[in-house]
Amino acid sequence: MAVNEELVVRELWRQRIRLLAYIEVIVRDRDLAEDVFQEIGVAALTKRDQINDREHLVRWLGQAARYHGLTAARNRSRHHRLFDSRVLDHIEAMWQRDEPAAADVSGAALETCLGQLTGYNRKLIELRYRQGLTGSALAEAAGRSKNTVYVALARVHKALAECVTRELRRADGSEGASR
Template identity: 30%
Template sequence: MARPHSPEASDQGEFVRLLLQHQDALLVFICHLVPNRDVRDDVLQEVNLLLWEKREEFELGTNFRAWAYAFARYVAMRSRTKAIREGKVAFGHELIETLADEFEEEDPLLAEGMPALRECLERLTEEDRALLLMRYRKHGAVEQFAESTGKSSAAVRGVLFRLRIALRRCVERGMNPSFPLG
């Protein structure tokens, strides 16, 4: 005989769905606040653990993203305090607050554009996608890519410029189907 689902179980399932749904946005928010690439994954993991520990405090139907961002802001500050103790920081808490506030003002547009961006990236050739990923994952990768393909750095920068324009137009069309194609 099957056990009936308890309200707690369905609430927990909804919480997990919300947590998974907002992972990309959380990571982008954290990247905006934490300049050190090596620390970002640790901050995201800690935020996820805190969110899970505090899940009973979240009220379903309220703004999960704002609630999660508050935790991310807190963890980013704590991470920064640790970095200060270790002598690894170049900016203050005020900057994190300013960056977080600015990001949250822009976030709805970013969230709307992510699915369209993913779809547009899928439409690119493998080589173009590899170039974009190399450029944005590794600082200074343009020269490396140019060397590996036998192209000049200027030619690679030109391709990147055209790809960014094409992606922007593709995303705008994806977010607004009435957007002009030309």
């Protein structure tokens, strides 16, 4: 039994952040990642007759992200360095676990954690993700060296990841039990 168009669209929407992330790891270019995401959307709708159910669709999307991402990366430049297939196997294994609506759930938690950022950390996030600055441009706007900026930004991301984990646990009620 094939999945219907509505389910495909709904699942593409639900998985969009995970898909974009998977593709971006491969192509390392956000604009290109969006293009590939669109290609996968087209393909999913076109081939939905060959997809049996939601679980099949999620698996299919993961494989499509890998295939279309690699193709786009190769087409982008023959100098583009590709990950060893084992790296992508690890990611695909994580993908297939299909943790429930992770992006949507952590959206609220992430929003809370972002709201707790102050000062320089907040500025870095704004410069990088609201204004889209990277590399030297980001360093110049932040008034620091590129190395310093990436070290600081890495700390912010790590702190955000830990904060999101705490928030999700708090939402599940598991954190209170552990204290």
